Amino acid sequence: MAKRFCALCGKTDSPLIENLCFSCFYKKHPPFRVKSEPKIQICPNCFSYKLSKKWMQTDSSNNFEFLEQVIEQALPLFIKHSPEFKISLQPQLSEEIEIKEKIEIPVLITAEKNDIVISETVPVNINLESSPCGRCSKKKRGYFEAILQFRGLRGRISEEERRQVYNIIENFLNQERYKYDYIPQIKEKKQGFDIYVSTIGLAKIIAESVKEYMGANLYESFKLLGMKDGKKKGTTSISVRLPSFSIGEIIQLPDKTLIFEKFEKGNLIGKDLETGKQLTIQHKELWESEIQSWKPETKEYLIISITTNFLQLMDLKTYEIFEIKKEPPHHNLKEGDTIKATKIDEKILILTPEIK
Numbered sequence: 001m002a003k004r005f006c007a008l009c010g011k012t013d014s015p016l017i018e019n020l021c022f023s024c025f026y027k028k029h030p031p032f033r034v035k036s037e038p039k040i041q042i043c044p045n046c047f048s049y050k051l052s053k054k055w056m057q058t059d060s061s062n063n064f065e066f067l068e069q070v071i072e073q074a075l076p077l078f079i080k081h082s083p084e085f086k087i088s089l090q091p092q093l094s095e096e097i098e099i100k101e102k103i104e105i106p107v108l109i110t111a112e113k114n115d116i117v118i119s120e121t122v123p124v125n126i127n128l129e130s131s132p133c134g135r136c137s138k139k140k141r142g143y144f145e146a147i148l149q150f151r152g153l154r155g156r157i158s159e160e161e162r163r164q165v166y167n168i169i170e171n172f173l174n175q176e177r178y179k180y181d182y183i184p185q186i187k188e189k190k191q192g193f194d195i196y197v198s199t200i201g202l203a204k205i206i207a208e209s210v211k212e213y214m215g216a217n218l219y220e221s222f223k224l225l226g227m228k229d230g231k232k233k234g235t236t237s238i239s240v241r242l243p244s245f246s247i248g249e250i251i252q253l254p255d256k257t258l259i260f261e262k263f264e265k266g267n268l269i270g271k272d273l274e275t276g277k278q279l280t281i282q283h284k285e286l287w288e289s290e291i292q293s294w295k296p297e298t299k300e301y302l303i304i305s306i307t308t309n310f311l312q313l314m315d316l317k318t319y320e321i322f323e324i325k326k327e328p329p330h331h332n333l334k335e336g337d338t339i340k341a342t343k344i345d346e347k348i349l350i351l352t353p354e355i356k
């Protein structure tokens with residue numbers, strides 16, 4: 001009995017299909033084919049691409065990495081294979097590849113079923129269409145979701161405060177998390193300035209940070225502009241009121257008077273003028289109180305003598321001599337020290353050297 005053999009390679013130990021062994025048959029009729037040329041939209045401004053409906057951001061930093069990721073995602077959608085085969089695709093990308101409208105990439109396709117392995121390198125033409133992604137076109141249009149309205153509690157905002165605000169914003173923009181955010185516009189206003197912010201998320205974190213470090217009071221409002229896909233669309237405005245105290249400023253609350261030092265977690269830290277002790281005024285209390293504040297006029301005094309209960313001071317301009325009651329925080333002062341003090345209601349309050 002004549003043995004059946006493969007018409008191509010002559011193998012006899014394999015079942016035959018159309019007179020060919022499995023291996024020769026699949027070489028002739030590969031179990032895969034390129035369905036159509038991939039068409040991919042890519043953003044010219046950032047490394048993102050659109051394959052189906054959504055723009056996808058890649059984490060690449062150069063064309064090679066970018067195309068590698070795009071092609072890896074795209075290829076399986078454009079190569080059809082018979083389901084009983086396991087398939088693997090290895091695009092052969094050159095490091096020097098350039099982004100052009102049409103690129104040809106050799107792809108090593110390997111199909112496996114039981115012990116049959118067929119691999120072939122197939123050239124795949126990929127069409128790349130350059131078009132700005134949603135995010136980049138929003139940026140170009142100056143789109144924003146929120147406005148931060150910075151206002152001074154007592155009129156103008158100082159250059160120093162403005163610099164602090166800008167620093168806070170810059171710190172966030174430098175973070176990985178906010179790398180796609182932007183500030184499309186800053187508008188000067190009579191009592192401050194408006195900062196337009198790309199997303200609500202960034203606007204809120206800036207506002208919270210300004211509250212924490214600068215004691216600002218926040219008030220959020222929303223202006224509805226319409227509906228889109230069942231969602232409210234509009235602009236969020238956050239009013240950011242800055243208390244604008246400077247170090248050494250006297251702050252008068254209904255029941256206490258203190259010297260301003262700093263803000264910590266939104267709360268005001270200062271020294272009680274009566275006792276010299278450090279006091280914390282909670283953010284809420286501060287903004288609900290009637291406050292008066294002023295920058296004290298300071299004078300220099302020389303400490304002439306210190307007794308158990310009194311300090312004797314001489315005004316270094318007029319040479320007038322005053323006596324003030326010795327308080328516990330005065331314990332670190334010495335005779336012969338020069339101090340800076342201010343007069344409130346005829347009372348002399350020592351501001352520097354720092355009362356501990």
Ligand SMILES: [Zn+2]
Nearest residue numbers: 006009021024
């Ligand atoms: Zn054969």
Ligand SMILES: [Zn+2]
Nearest residue numbers: 043046133136
């Ligand atoms: Zn883009």
